[in-house]
Amino acid sequence: MFESFLQGFELLLRWDIYFYISMGLVVGMFVGAMPGLTTVLAMAVLLPVSFNLEPMLGIPFLIGVYKGGIYGGSISAILVGIPGTGASIATTFDGPALTRQGKARKALEMALFSSTIADFLSDVATLFLIGLIAMIILKIGPPEIFSIIIFSLILIASVSSESGIRGAIAAFLGLGLGFIGTDAVTGASRMTFGIDALSGGIPLIPLIIGVFALPEILEAVESRARTFISESVDMSSAGERLRWYEFRRSIRTILRSTAIGTGIGMVPGVGQVVAAFVGYSAAKRASKTPENFGKGELDGIAGPEAANNAVNGPTLVPLLTLGIPGDNVTAILLGAFVAHGIRPGPQIFSEQGALIYALLLAIIIANVLFIFLGYVLLKPFAKAIQLKKAYLIPVILALSFVGTLSTGTTSDLAVMVVIGLCAYILRKLRFDLAPLVIAFVLAEPIEYTLSQSMLYARGDIFEYLFVQRPIASVFLTAGILWIAWMIFGPWIRGRLRQQRA
């Protein structure tokens, strides 16, 4: 493992890696700062760009977009109280108050420093943990992997949408779409309706762009305001820079939120939004002046920003070690890995250890670039949030179509538009579509691992999974208990409330 680590270090000795990371950070910050446009949109549209770069350039480029986007969301959250991404909703509690007090610059710099420090520390933790976890996972077989995938899918579906039912429906739709095409186990064609284009299944790229990009374009068009925000931004009254003593007071908050974000990041499906809220409330609880929270407290910026950025690295743990994308961003990253011939899973470190370590090290180094670029570009991006939609939407639409055409098939445009339209309707009905995409990519591994488990079982599969394989049993039982809690939990809580009353 150490040899792979050193080889990975050697792969990093090229300037173009840092150029592409920087490009990704700039694009991500720009898109993240625009309320209504998300990092996911930018990643979905730019995913095909990464295909034509080598893995050491394409994947860090996308990760740069991801990191930049999560931070970029805090710019509009602080200046005008409109979060650029969902991850920065908690930042709106104190950000606008600080801006009103003439401390916008302090708040923006606190967001930048807490984001990058937390991201850096959680990435280092990921680097050291991921190899260890992969080694443990190598010891387990298809029944365990099947049960972990099922458990993760249950978790993702239940926590992603506002109602577990909608999350489950999205996941089943994703599985249904994933089963279209040739069966990986027996080679039989399924649900192709005689259409040759479907024999290879629904391609991932048009699906990702259709699900994530087109609905965002349509939602941005719904409110045809000329600019993304109607509030005016005056950076000339942004106030003084952040002082060292102010930053020092928040170090404990940053470290606490880093630990929170790192832990949450490793659990599939939970993500930045939850981490930011937990980070904020932990900072408030630990503060000596909790009454200042919500009225303009720098710890109220450091807490959520450190927590949401600390999620970035650890989300790669389930992705790289098990091939399970924990959220929509990692589902897109999985598409990039697969397109580059890297199949995430337990074998990844023995097969392509040097490359994976190089990528992880590049992600860590990206944080250093992030501080410099973030500091320099704060002002221009703060002004850019007043850009007119009419300039950006046509470009994003064109890039979505170009991205779909990167598969080389013009008929994929129809697939993308149909999926995009369906995704738009489902999003209007408050469906979160991350479970759909995640279930789509996991459909084949689920089928494959259960088929293998059934061969091993040579008889009663339930007895085999629940009695003979303890790890599989734990995950499956946890999944069943979780579903039971989702169904009966509200009823039990209601009864308890009644009894107390």
Next chain:
Amino acid sequence: MEQAPPTKPPLVMAGGDDAAPNRLLAQVDLAVAVLLACAGLLFAIFMPALIGAGGIETAQDFMTISPAFFPRLAMGLLALTCVPYVLQAIRNLARSSKRDIGAQLIELRRAGFMVVIAVGYAGTMSWLGFLLATMLVSAVASYFLGLRRPLAFVPGVILVPIVVRFVFERMLYIALPRSEIEFVAGIEDAAMRFLVDILL
């Protein structure tokens, strides 16, 4: 899960909220719920008929589960999960109000217009080629989004497709559709040759 945060108070849709849901969306919600439930049920019942002949027959004999097993299971569970969804949608419709329907219709009309643009873009791209189709769509979209002065959007409408085509085709080697109209294709090729001569 990252979602675009609301930039205005969202029109209320799903269950669990105390406010009355919007009538139009509640109706769409019910229609989608019923459609998904029926589709799931029908697919689950008729799945064996949707499995084509062929594949590795020895593998199909050897495996204890047929190729229809997983899709059938997924669709069956979809139908089952849709039962509480249908009930929730009926409940939402019953307590829905006509509040905000006008605003909702305007929003949907705007999105609908953009869908027409996207469908037209997809439909004409192989005929008009990437450059001309993108220029036309960008011009229509820019006008629709409020740009009125030609000087404000014409340079972008012309330059952006050329730059995108150059970057993707010549630098990233992603082939984009060439127009079937020879005159237009000739102009596209000339523009690309010009940029290649200057930049590469």
